Amino acid sequence: MRKIFDIIANNAVPAVFIIISAFAIPLSGYSASYLVQELLTRIGRNSFLILSLLIPIMAGMGLNFGMVLGAMAGQIGLLFICDWGIVGIPGMVLACLIGTPIAIVLGIFCGHVLNRAKGREMVTSYILGFFINGVYQMTVLYLMGWIIPITNPTLLLSRGYGVRNAVSLLGIRGILDNLIPTIITGTQGTAQFVNINGGKSFIMMQLPFLEGSIRIPLATLIVIALFCIFIVWFRKTKLGQDMRAIGQSQSVADSAGIPVNRTRIIAIVISTVLACYGQIIYLQNMGTLNTYNSHDQAGMFSIAALLIGGASVSKATIANVFAGVILFHLMFIVAPVAGKNLIGDAQIGEYFRVFVSYGIIAIALVLHAWRRNREREAARRSLRGNKGDE
């Protein structure tokens, strides 16, 4: 009985999402190929950001709400390449190169702060995100175009300094997604796609039972796959092993001579730098940068997706990331339309999206605390002697 209960309790969040989606998909009336297309796009867009959360979890630092620091670093890189007019893959690479040192500095700062707030990493990094947001806004709103040279008038506010809220990333839009154009198409879809692509060469696969066609962001998926391989490799290294040790018991790791604080800082730095790349990949897919908002929700939605994928504050796998992206975004895609078809109001979907992502984080945190208490109790039960089971 306890076992069944455990299985349900451990997978409650993904299960709820599967059930909701199972109802909402038919209600939305979307075709399978549309849903697959949308999901593929969103996997490409979001996975990298979510994957950047894994390493701090491994090091026992919980969900790194501080990943927005990395996202801001990435955005600063993007602003510079827009100003300098560098486009395409070189532009993206340059944005990464500019973002990396900023992310490293922010990561080191964040790591030092978190080392002073052991056991309260999540709330600290969350609030730290607000603080750095303030610094970022000051930089972007006042310093850019004034002290930091930004010359492109399309970027600047009409007053002459400060960056506009909406920045078009046309130069790098979809550049990674379409680097290796790939489509899967049903029998009827070929001609239609050749038209769209203007006669350029592309990889094409045919699936006879498919209706319509699906573009695959192959290069992005390859980057993500490489990242997954990196994480798998990282777990096998000494550094990864040290992080796992610290994650389970800081005091034991410390007494074994593992440099606890340093390792924790490394974990946060890696996460911040990866979040910086993740945000660049995310924005190249979106094609526009909301200077003052884009990073805001990067953290919240990534964390929600990871938790929905079945991860917890102390344990997360690569499988959780992809399960989370699929379930979370499937909900996003179908919920507004399902809501509209059901109630006649598309707002309900948007409401749902926000409600669900915050709600899920709350539930996951509560579940985590509850489970940890229960485990502690179970661990102590053996000490309660022969009468302990009453």
Added chain:
Amino acid sequence: MGNNPLLRLEHIGKEYYGNRVLSDISFDINAGEIIGLVGENGAGKSTLLNILFGMPVIASTGGYEGSIQIDGRKVSFTSPNQALAHGIGMVHQEFSLIPGFTAAENILLNREVLNASSMRYIFSERVSTLDREAMNGRARSAIHTLGVNISPDMIVSEMPVGYKQFIEIAREIDRKNTRLLFLDEPTAVLAESEAEILITALKKLAASGIAIVFISHRLSEVKELCGRILVLRDGRLITDQPSYTLSTRQIASLMVGRESVRREETPEVTETVSTETDAPKKKKKIRPALKVEHLWVDMPGETVRDVSFEVMKGEIFGIGGLAGHGKLAIPNGIMGLYPAGGTVKTFGKKLTLNKPRAALGKKMAFVSEDRRGVGLLLDEPLDWNITFTAMQTQGRFLVGIPYIFQMRNDLAMRKEARKFIDQLSIKCTGPSQKAGELSGGNQQKVCLAKAFVLRPDILLICEPTRGIDIGAKTLVLDTLKQYNKENGTTIIITSSELEELRSVCNRIAIVDEGKIAGILPASNPAEDFGMLMMGQVRNEEEGEFSA
């Protein structure tokens, strides 16, 4: 090496803030020797270990006296890592294992076998991957040395407790340069059969040239394993002799010492108690004030598993034993401060456990060992502190209509506080002084006053004299005795100081490894209690008493 011993201590001494805890400790340890180190709590064992391991606490409190030599060369460690580098290994009483790791991962923690990787030239060694095969191999051979069969792939959290101890020791063995191994109570968590395996394994280790210092309170094991026994008492080395020249009883009496100290007075209440036990006809039936049956209490670090005893009305009952064996858990469990089970009856009526309110409602009062944490509201004035529990549980010191509108009766509170300040001669500026500003001894008196205000039938007191000076100690103990005499209150005192218990109690129960080892009249010689503390009663052979 030559004729130099592996480790030589010369005139080691240590003071903490003018409080002498170690004086003039000198002994040698040779390679391959097994030495038993025994002593009561506070005898100075842990301070000695801290000095040997270069724990920061030693340096930060002014260092130590005397010198330590390894292979004839003088050393002075400032961090545990230096001690490790010199081949001194330590297995702690608490497990320092990572629960989610396998045996191999734990044994080789931070000493993992790494694959060669070109990346290490760019970054550091830490980016090399682990060579799991080689790690498992090394772990297996370390475990094998101990003569047990544990798979290196087994996750530590899924292991029985005994296995964990072996993993800890295997970790020290794997360290190639380990030459001297300290084991702090390694058998405390082991079943008898496991302890036997461990002892065999340690003998094998010693034969391979590693010196072992075995710290245990189980004297029979110490005697069986060790070639030499060192007894520490009150910071002095009392004896250093081959174990075959000592019987366990002799060891116990050396540890407890003070055989010559006779009890000066016998509290009169003993009469009532002895009538109960020796001559039941005189009084037909005395109901016990407190009857505890199969009590278990889950108090971290002080768990008791199965405790049964009876306390008669008007008795002063002592609970003693070594720290960590569970004596504190008994009163805390009865009062409902930690999860507990079993049956507790007061004057024949069953007490609801796990509800402090229920215990307070039965006219029981409690003085916690955690004076500043549980005992007092440090930022509140004395009169509040003294009357607080009475106000909350008995509705006293209030004016107004119960359940509808009630207010504090400050006047009555202050009056009551003044009464106790005079009675117990609490040194303070007045009832409105904050409790946190008083000295330890006076705070303890406030705690007692707080309990007395409740007019309890049963008073439970934990460590009444911990951390207070000698004068206050006598006063506190005398107050208790007097209170018992005047009001006939049943008092249960838990203390780690046996002499203190012997001076006030009628009977004393000794707790050992979560169980009552025995209950003896306080007039018994100290070494009897020592034997109980050392777990000698259960596996004691009659012959050894006479030896």
